[in-house]
Amino acid sequence: MDERKPPGRSTVTRRAILDILRNSMRPLSAIEVHGILRAGGGRQSLSTVYRALDSFTETGLLIKGALEDVAHYQINSAKHTHFAVCTRCKSVVPLKGCPLKPAQVADDGFEVRGHSLEVFGICGRCRGSCNNGFVSPPRAEK
């Protein structure tokens, strides 16, 4: 009883987008989804991807959260994942499990369909001996 029927018309592109997210081990940005579509030989436009993702998110099929300041989407299932972001080196590590109990946050008439959570802090590497000059590259620089 986890997944509901996709909303709107069932097109090749929309089905492909959902498949990509179902098979992904992590949340994907619109641009990543678009890249995967194109890598598969598709010629879909980026705006189509954005529109589909928005549509799916609006119905609660997907959940949308900001990862490194860009929107990432994942299937709204019980086994979604959250991430911890190091505010020093910007590295991202997945959390084991979700600390929220399903109906924990419901207020007044609001029907909770999903949530997004990010944790901030200092990763082990950055804390270890406070080496701002890193030993191994935590993340590619811009």
Add this chain to the structure above:
Amino acid sequence: MDERKPPGRSTVTRRAILDILRNSMRPLSAIEVHGILRAGGGRQSLSTVYRALDSFTETGLLIKGALEDVAHYQINSAKHTHFAVCTRCKSVVPLKGCPLKPAQVADDGFEVRGHSLEVFGICGRCRGSCNNGFVSPPRAEK
């Protein structure tokens, strides 16, 4: 033991930014902070505000979360607030309290300093008789 010393040099602008956030009842976007600064007679540039907010966020003094797709900042205190966003009408309502227990999510060497959480769903107004044609305006249209 909630608030730590602001990092970096103490300038008029940086102190003002922190004061604004300390006195705010809700998270503010960089543009809102900038607007408040200017309303107070300041001539600070927007990039200065962004740089200060980033700096404070990096040290854990502030927490940064996406509200309606734009970054909003608030003091990282025990009494921060989270929000529920209606995926249909985009209305935003504050949650009562934070459902996360302080050290609940720590993993390996990661030192948790804050978090951001948003809840998605359908607000009471949108659920009431499923009126997509709203009775009262939930939120200004773009």
Add this chain to the structure above:
DNA sequence: CGGTTAACGCAAATCAATTGCGTTAAGTAA
């Protein structure tokens, strides 16, 4: 009271995300 450099202001540049519009094709009813 100088020297170093974090902060600043400004303008230009980025880049994710959105939108207008003409076209295509999915879903539905005849």
Add this chain to the structure above:
DNA sequence: TTACTTAACGCAATTGATTTGCGTTAACCG
């Protein structure tokens, strides 16, 4: 099956938040 309505689509242009380069200013330290 065919005709019709309209959601989806592709493309190009635009928006708007956020970032960055660079020359200048002022905070902090000795």
